[in-house]
Amino acid sequence: MSLREKKVERKKEEIRKSAMSVIAEKGYHATTMEDIAAKLLMTKGSVYYYFKDKESLVYESHKLLLEQSMEQLQNVLAEELTSVAKLRKAMVVHMENVITGRTDFFIGVKPDQVFEGEHLQEILHLRNQYSDCMNRLIQQGMEDGSFVQVDMKIVNYIILGAMNNAVIWYSPKGSKSIEELANSIADYLLKILL
Amino acid sequence: MSLREKKVERKKEEIRKSAMSVIAEKGYHATTMEDIAAKLLMTKGSVYYYFKDKESLVYESHKLLLEQSMEQLQNVLAEELTSVAKLRKAMVVHMENVITGRTDFFIGVKPDQVFEGEHLQEILHLRNQYSDCMNRLIQQGMEDGSFVQVDMKIVNYIILGAMNNAVIWYSPKGSKSIEELANSIADYLLKILL
Amino acid sequence: MSLREKKVERKKEEIRKSAMSVIAEKGYHATTMEDIAAKLLMTKGSVYYYFKDKESLVYESHKLLLEQSMEQLQNVLAEELTSVAKLRKAMVVHMENVITGRTDFFIGVKPDQVFEGEHLQEILHLRNQYSDCMNRLIQQGMEDGSFVQVDMKIVNYIILGAMNNAVIWYSPKGSKSIEELANSIADYLLKILL
Amino acid sequence: MSLREKKVERKKEEIRKSAMSVIAEKGYHATTMEDIAAKLLMTKGSVYYYFKDKESLVYESHKLLLEQSMEQLQNVLAEELTSVAKLRKAMVVHMENVITGRTDFFIGVKPDQVFEGEHLQEILHLRNQYSDCMNRLIQQGMEDGSFVQVDMKIVNYIILGAMNNAVIWYSPKGSKSIEELANSIADYLLKILL
DNA sequence: TATGAATGAGTGTTCATTCAT
DNA sequence: GATGAATGAACACTCATTCAT
Known part of the structure; x- marks a missing residue:
């Protein structure tokens, strides 16, 4: 795995963690992409760079x-x-x-x-x-x-x-x-x- | 309780049942008022007649x-x-x-x-x-x-x-x-x- | 004007007064038929009996x-x-x-x-x-x-x-x-x- | 104020003007968000990007x-x-x-x-x-x-x-x-x- | 006459998703 | 890579209106 790929993987892991954490608290439907992104000081758009x-x-x-x-x-x-x-x-x-x-x-x-x-x-x-x-x-x-x-x-x-x-x-x-x-x-x- | 009140109460009970049933299946947020109403062959508006x-x-x-x-x-x-x-x-x-x-x-x-x-x-x-x-x-x-x-x-x-x-x-x-x-x-x- | 017609006219006058009064307070669009009726202890339906x-x-x-x-x-x-x-x-x-x-x-x-x-x-x-x-x-x-x-x-x-x-x-x-x-x-x- | 902020401010000003203009004509309640947006060839959603x-x-x-x-x-x-x-x-x-x-x-x-x-x-x-x-x-x-x-x-x-x-x-x-x-x-x- | 009940068109609002930069 | 901006589909909710009783 290249350095770049590692970086991407680490970022994805961060996002996944944030997602699970917010969803655990608010529930799947009540959790918005913005919630997930905001917790990482990212923007919605960025999350879409990593996940379809x-x-x-x-x-x-x-x-x-x-x-x-x-x-x-x-x-x-x-x-x-x-x-x-x-x-x-x-x-x-x-x-x-x-x-x-x-x-x-x-x-x-x-x-x-x-x-x-x-x-x-x-x-x-x-x-x-x-x-x-x-x-x-x-x-x-x-x-x-x-x-x-x-x-x-x-x-x-x-x-x-x-x-x-x-x-x-x-x-x-x-x-x-x-x-x-x-x-x-x-x-x-x-x-x-x- | 008057006859009318009984009718209303029966209707409300129907709606409640429908609501719980759909929610149990789809989850609270994913359940729309229309889902609940449709199951009873009602319209959204009618449900709102009974519930705020x-x-x-x-x-x-x-x-x-x-x-x-x-x-x-x-x-x-x-x-x-x-x-x-x-x-x-x-x-x-x-x-x-x-x-x-x-x-x-x-x-x-x-x-x-x-x-x-x-x-x-x-x-x-x-x-x-x-x-x-x-x-x-x-x-x-x-x-x-x-x-x-x-x-x-x-x-x-x-x-x-x-x-x-x-x-x-x-x-x-x-x-x-x-x-x-x-x-x-x-x-x-x-x-x-x- | 027959007695019945007089009664109707009196009722219509009441409704008109109520309407103007509520509208003056809340504005035309914000005033609902229900507001107008409620002020007279009537129901919406009754108002429609008198006004188209x-x-x-x-x-x-x-x-x-x-x-x-x-x-x-x-x-x-x-x-x-x-x-x-x-x-x-x-x-x-x-x-x-x-x-x-x-x-x-x-x-x-x-x-x-x-x-x-x-x-x-x-x-x-x-x-x-x-x-x-x-x-x-x-x-x-x-x-x-x-x-x-x-x-x-x-x-x-x-x-x-x-x-x-x-x-x-x-x-x-x-x-x-x-x-x-x-x-x-x-x-x-x-x-x-x- | 950054360039971006200026742009946002200009857009908001446009929207405000549109809003006031439509409201002046049709009244507050009769004016829909869509009216306001349409006048600027925008969609409702876009207006909500700028105003809560x-x-x-x-x-x-x-x-x-x-x-x-x-x-x-x-x-x-x-x-x-x-x-x-x-x-x-x-x-x-x-x-x-x-x-x-x-x-x-x-x-x-x-x-x-x-x-x-x-x-x-x-x-x-x-x-x-x-x-x-x-x-x-x-x-x-x-x-x-x-x-x-x-x-x-x-x-x-x-x-x-x-x-x-x-x-x-x-x-x-x-x-x-x-x-x-x-x-x-x-x-x-x-x-x-x- | 009066009204309880039902309806549907419309309105504000949210949010996943896209895309140009 | 990242994001600001825009969009449209969907949803909760309101209300004038209708109608059987």
């Missing part, structure tokens, strides 16, 4: 976030840990992504309210992949006897729902750090499986 | 839903049941409201993205009231020894998050009825407290 | 006012008075009409902003007639030597402009009654002619 | 006009002239502003039908300032014996009313130039004070 349109900007932002989360999740999966430890770690990582990732995107806004066509397919695909990974974690635990038998799909939704919900009420001013909170939640949720 | 503006329509809709849920929750609280039975019943009722109530409102959309001033205060108040009621259910169970000791607040958020999330993935085409599903979820969540 | 449309209501109201003013002016003209006394009396009568008649119509709103076609012609005709009458008063005074020679048209506009303007700043709370005020203004304006 | 909303556009236009008139009036006040000459000059200047300024705003439309809050306060303030200045002119003349004693307030209203009224009937096609007309009117009005 609003949907593309959000698509790329969201995709990256999902991919990064996916990668982390897979790293966890590859670690040499007990099923319980793995799932707990996956949960903690997930919560950190949800909260610091400023993404109120795992929840609430249904992807088809924002994306269309191939973009929508890709996002749904990534989400499913992520979900599948979580399912595998649960599956493994059930197989090796660490977890009791449960309806994997439902429990998965419970876990994801409980964790994603945190983005709504989590406040950095609270007494617990994200990690502590994540661990607490993970502990409680694990009870379902033990 | 979009925000008021959504406010009234949402408020009513919260109040009805609250009332049901309080009925459950007043019943002569064990703590476990009470909480399970509360959960089932909640899930039915979430799913049939077409409300993607307990989740995702932060109220302050939609409401302002007194309306916002009232909605937050109702939500808190609801939350408090759930907390009380948990508290009672802990006090009478039915539940183990937990961080009430966190567990409450977990429960609500898990249940509200259902609105996103529940499909009436699935093999389980709402009640069955609700019971399954309730069973799993109760494990956290037993 | 908004323009007709205002046209009839305005026409009547002009005709009544015209009649009064002609009565003054017919009286046995000196030119000076006549003109003063005409001024006082005019000011009373302007102020109590709640008509901010002699001024400000150009008739062609409100009326069209025949209605417009008729209103312009009535205004001209009124103006001509005032001119005749001045003319007579100049002919019998009571007034100095002036450019009738200009002086007429000055007089009407000065008097009509009163509707903007006159306040019933002031120390002077309408008649006192009208006499003051008339005295000052007469200086132009003496 | 209709009220602001009109506010700025009107304010500027009042300020310019005020400045001219104060220049007249500062000149070394007899009271009579000063007042006549003030009148001529005022009439020129009224007529060329395309403002049917000194009259007819009550400010509170258009402006609210601080904007309204500012406009009323400017009007009062202007009125006060005229009053001072009369006052001075009375003090130095040039004018007879009169009720300043009433005479002031007469003068302003008479002059503002001209905007309604003045036609550039008439035989007199604005200046000639203004001088005629001034001569007549001065008779009140001499």
Whole structure:
């Protein structure tokens, strides 16, 4: 990657971050290109130099976030840990992504309210992949006897729902750090499986 | 209430339902007054005959839903049941409201993205009231020894998050009825407290 | 005129008064049919029973006012008075009409902003007639030597402009009654002619 | 001021002029943003690039006009002239502003039908300032014996009313130039004070 | 007579998007 | 690369008007 390309990539990253951050706060439709640009002391026009349109900007932002989360999740999966430890770690990582990732995107806004066509397919695909990974974690635990038998799909939704919900009420001013909170939640949720 | 008033109230109820339904599908900002009206074979203008503006329509809709849920929750609280039975019943009722109530409102959309001033205060108040009621259910169970000791607040958020999330993935085409599903979820969540 | 017709006429008069009054306060375009009806504890629909449309209501109201003013002016003209006394009396009568008649119509709103076609012609005709009458008063005074020679048209506009303007700043709370005020203004304006 | 800023200012001035001109003809409420834009071969959207909303556009236009008139009036006040000459000059200047300024705003439309809050306060303030200045002119003349004693307030209203009224009937096609007309009117009005 | 209900054309306003410079 | 300017499609909301009852 040339120096120029790196610069462009860095700029795009800045814009993506700004976009996700504003959208997390105001919601997709209520967020204007101007909001996103203003936060970076740019103008609307400049943003369009880097991104074709609003949907593309959000698509790329969201995709990256999902991919990064996916990668982390897979790293966890590859670690040499007990099923319980793995799932707990996956949960903690997930919560950190949800909260610091400023993404109120795992929840609430249904992807088809924002994306269309191939973009929508890709996002749904990534989400499913992520979900599948979580399912595998649960599956493994059930197989090796660490977890009791449960309806994997439902429990998965419970876990994801409980964790994603945190983005709504989590406040950095609270007494617990994200990690502590994540661990607490993970502990409680694990009870379902033990 | 006069016959005329009843008619008006019925019409308003129709509109509210239509509004909640379209919003649940497309999101608040993406839903136009025309969408809401069209679904009832009305015109925009007619909707404005019944509701001052979009925000008021959504406010009234949402408020009513919260109040009805609250009332049901309080009925459950007043019943002569064990703590476990009470909480399970509360959960089932909640899930039915979430799913049939077409409300993607307990989740995702932060109220302050939609409401302002007194309306916002009232909605937050109702939500808190609801939350408090759930907390009380948990508290009672802990006090009478039915539940183990937990961080009430966190567990409450977990429960609500898990249940509200259902609105996103529940499909009436699935093999389980709402009640069955609700019971399954309730069973799993109760494990956290037993 | 039958009893029924009398009743109708009385109702129409009420509506006209209400219309002129609200329009004087809020302006023609800013005044809604609802405003006019509400002031009489009626509904919009009822007003339409008596008047074809908004323009007709205002046209009839305005026409009547002009005709009544015209009649009064002609009565003054017919009286046995000196030119000076006549003109003063005409001024006082005019000011009373302007102020109590709640008509901010002699001024400000150009008739062609409100009326069209025949209605417009008729209103312009009535205004001209009124103006001509005032001119005749001045003319007579100049002919019998009571007034100095002036450019009738200009002086007429000055007089009407000065008097009509009163509707903007006159306040019933002031120390002077309408008649006192009208006499003051008339005295000052007469200086132009003496 | 940079070149760009100058360009913007010129554009805004164009828009203001267009606005005042259309409003003078059709009235505030009957004038649409599209009317204003169309006259400049612009689109509505472009006007909004320069002005926040209709009220602001009109506010700025009107304010500027009042300020310019005020400045001219104060220049007249500062000149070394007899009271009579000063007042006549003030009148001529005022009439020129009224007529060329395309403002049917000194009259007819009550400010509170258009402006609210601080904007309204500012406009009323400017009007009062202007009125006060005229009053001072009369006052001075009375003090130095040039004018007879009169009720300043009433005479002031007469003068302003008479002059503002001209905007309604003045036609550039008439035989007199604005200046000639203004001088005629001034001569007549001065008779009140001499 | 009176009115509740419905309507549709119109108005102010926003905002994603484009493009010349 | 960046942006100031312009645009047009879309939307919330208003209001004169109609009409069945």
